[in-house]
Amino acid sequence: MTVSATNLPERAASRFPSGGRPALPAAFLRRLPVFAALFTLTAVFGLWWIASARGWAPPVFLPSPDRVWKAAQIAADTGYASATLGQHAAASLGRVMAALLVTLLIAVPAGFVLALSPVGRGLLDPLIEFIRPLPPLAYLPLVIIWFGIGEGSKILVISVAMFAPIAISTAFGVGSASESQVRAARSFGASRFQTLRHVLLPAALPSIISGVRIALGAGWTTLVASELVAASRGLGYMIQSAAQFLVTDMVIVGILAISLFAFGFEILFRLIERFWLPWSRRR
Amino acid sequence: MSLLRLRRASLSYPAGGGSVEVLRDVDLTIRRGEFVTVLGRSGAGKTSLLNLAAGFVAPSSGAVEVDGRPVTGPGADRAVVFQDDALLPWLDASENVAFPLRLKGAGRAERLERAAALLRLVGLEGHERKNLWELSGGQRQRLGIARAIAAEPEFLLMDEPLGALDAMTRDRMQELLLKVWRASGAGALLITHSVEEALFLGTRVVVMEPRPGRIGLDEGLDFSARFLEGVPARALKAEPAFIAARERLIAAIHAEEAA
Numbered sequence: 001m002t003v004s005a006t007n008l009p010e011r012a013a014s015r016f017p018s019g020g021r022p023a024l025p026a027a028f029l030r031r032l033p034v035f036a037a038l039f040t041l042t043a044v045f046g047l048w049w050i051a052s053a054r055g056w057a058p059p060v061f062l063p064s065p066d067r068v069w070k071a072a073q074i075a076a077d078t079g080y081a082s083a084t085l086g087q088h089a090a091a092s093l094g095r096v097m098a099a100l101l102v103t104l105l106i107a108v109p110a111g112f113v114l115a116l117s118p119v120g121r122g123l124l125d126p127l128i129e130f131i132r133p134l135p136p137l138a139y140l141p142l143v144i145i146w147f148g149i150g151e152g153s154k155i156l157v158i159s160v161a162m163f164a165p166i167a168i169s170t171a172f173g174v175g176s177a178s179e180s181q182v183r184a185a186r187s188f189g190a191s192r193f194q195t196l197r198h199v200l201l202p203a204a205l206p207s208i209i210s211g212v213r214i215a216l217g218a219g220w221t222t223l224v225a226s227e228l229v230a231a232s233r234g235l236g237y238m239i240q241s242a243a244q245f246l247v248t249d250m251v252i253v254g255i256l257a258i259s260l261f262a263f264g265f266e267i268l269f270r271l272i273e274r275f276w277l278p279w280s281r282r283r
Numbered sequence: 284m285s286l287l288r289l290r291r292a293s294l295s296y297p298a299g300g301g302s303v304e305v306l307r308d309v310d311l312t313i314r315r316g317e318f319v320t321v322l323g324r325s326g327a328g329k330t331s332l333l334n335l336a337a338g339f340v341a342p343s344s345g346a347v348e349v350d351g352r353p354v355t356g357p358g359a360d361r362a363v364v365f366q367d368d369a370l371l372p373w374l375d376a377s378e379n380v381a382f383p384l385r386l387k388g389a390g391r392a393e394r395l396e397r398a399a400a401l402l403r404l405v406g407l408e409g410h411e412r413k414n415l416w417e418l419s420g421g422q423r424q425r426l427g428i429a430r431a432i433a434a435e436p437e438f439l440l441m442d443e444p445l446g447a448l449d450a451m452t453r454d455r456m457q458e459l460l461l462k463v464w465r466a467s468g469a470g471a472l473l474i475t476h477s478v479e480e481a482l483f484l485g486t487r488v489v490v491m492e493p494r495p496g497r498i499g500l501d502e503g504l505d506f507s508a509r510f511l512e513g514v515p516a517r518a519l520k521a522e523p524a525f526i527a528a529r530e531r532l533i534a535a536i537h538a539e540e541a542a
Contacts, residue, residue: 178369180369183337183357184427185386186357187359187362188382188434189357189359189383189434194386198371198382198385199371203371277373279372279373279416
């Protein structure tokens with residue numbers, strides 16, 4: 001159901017049996033994608049390190065890993081752009097989380113409406129299809145004109161980007177409950193609300209989680225845009241400030257901080273799926 | 284004594300400007316303690332008949348009644364078992380079986396206690412905490428039946444509950460189903476493609492004729508009663524009376540085809 005970057009190569013690889021070659025240990029073969037991923041990471045880092053050490057690019061364009069690490073320490077301890085790295089990160093994380101919460105409250109019910117009511121689908125579909133392909137930078141100015149430059153506008157911009165993935169995934173998930181599951185529950189006396197609560201919602205949870213994963217990706221992307229205007233804290237703001245003065249090492253610190261958060265959330269959601277929704281991969 | 288009754292029930296669906304008549308003037312009464320099996324070719328409206336009885340669809344004309352009161356929708360007095368087990372994979376075996384009790388607001392202790400008793404009834408004791416993907420198709424279908432019984436229905440409506448099982452499992456499940464049905468005291472309606480199954484399980488068998496679906500033959504049976512009195516299933520199914528009935532029903536099912 002969910003296609004993630006890690007389970008894709010496994011499936012693709014299984015279509016190419018290794019023929020008559022001598023068999024490698026199964027444990028090694030199973031971990032091969034992990035080794036490949038580690039190889040890519042090491043290669044990129046190594047290339048970065050060599051390129052900066054050899055002076056292939058001037059430090060202002062490509063600061064060495066060493067300088068970036070030092071910049072990170074400075075940002076963490078004394079701060080950069082009027083706040084510490086921790087404060088910037090907290091501001092950004094707060095915005096993304098607030099936006100996620102607001103979006104869940106609206107998009108999950110919207111997903112149910114999409115899945116359960118043909119009229120509701122007709123009402124919501126044009127809106128979703130209108131919003132979905134819009135780049136955040138395109139509607140950011142409009143949101144500012146309408147709602148000002150406060151914290152609310154920033155959260156709104158991120159929420160708009162998160163809405164479609166969560167609503168669509170929820171609708172898909174609600175549809176994954178089989179007609180017989182719903183009918184059986186009704187025949188045991190389940191009210192419409194109980195059917196929603198005990199059949200449709202649990203059935204939709206894995207999809208909702210997938211939707212949240214996609215939405216968080218969109219959220220982090222949009223975060224930087226939302227912090228372009230009238231922010232005084234945030235990782236996006238920090239990156240913008242550093243870029244204006246060509247403090248490239250600080251730009252990279254900001255980028256890595258965002259990618260660390262995104263990675264952390266990805267791990268968190270995989271753990272949630274594994275321990276809370278073990279059934280979703282076992283059908 | 285409870286009665287589930289279809290009175291001159293007809294059912295049509297709109298299709299391509301006109302409408303398709305699925306059932307016409309179906310009269311069928313199921314009493315508590317009765318086991319009515321329904322046979323018929325594909326498209327004879329067997330499942331539509333069950334959907335009417337369950338209240339999933341309303342008749343276009345005629346009526347569906349329980350004890351004289353019109354059926355307005357599905358309800359716990361008419362629990363349904365489907366061919367695909369329709370279990371909920373996020374719940375373990377116990378909680379699946381106790382699902383109807385959860386709907387009534389029963390607490391966890393009560394649910395587990397009742398589930399344990401029902402799992403024993405269908406021979407799944409010791410599987411309380413199992414996840415669904417750890418169970419075989421036959422075991423899952425037994426859960427589905429136990430779950431329907433947990434709703435304490437007046438009527439048990441079954442749409443080919445054994446249709447997806449292998450032949451060996453199916454034979455054992457038929458015997459189990461009879462014992463569970465008798466223990467519950469409910470009236471049963473079972474749709475099947477298997478003539479042998481219909482004969483063995485039913486206290487009555489109904490054959491439906493297609494286009495539009497209507498009741499053809501409707502006759503009483505005593506094989507299940509004799510099985511419950513202790514006659515072995517294989518011996519019953521080998522009796523000349525059973526074989527004669529089987530051939531008669533096969534002929535009835537295919538009568539229109541030949542004509």
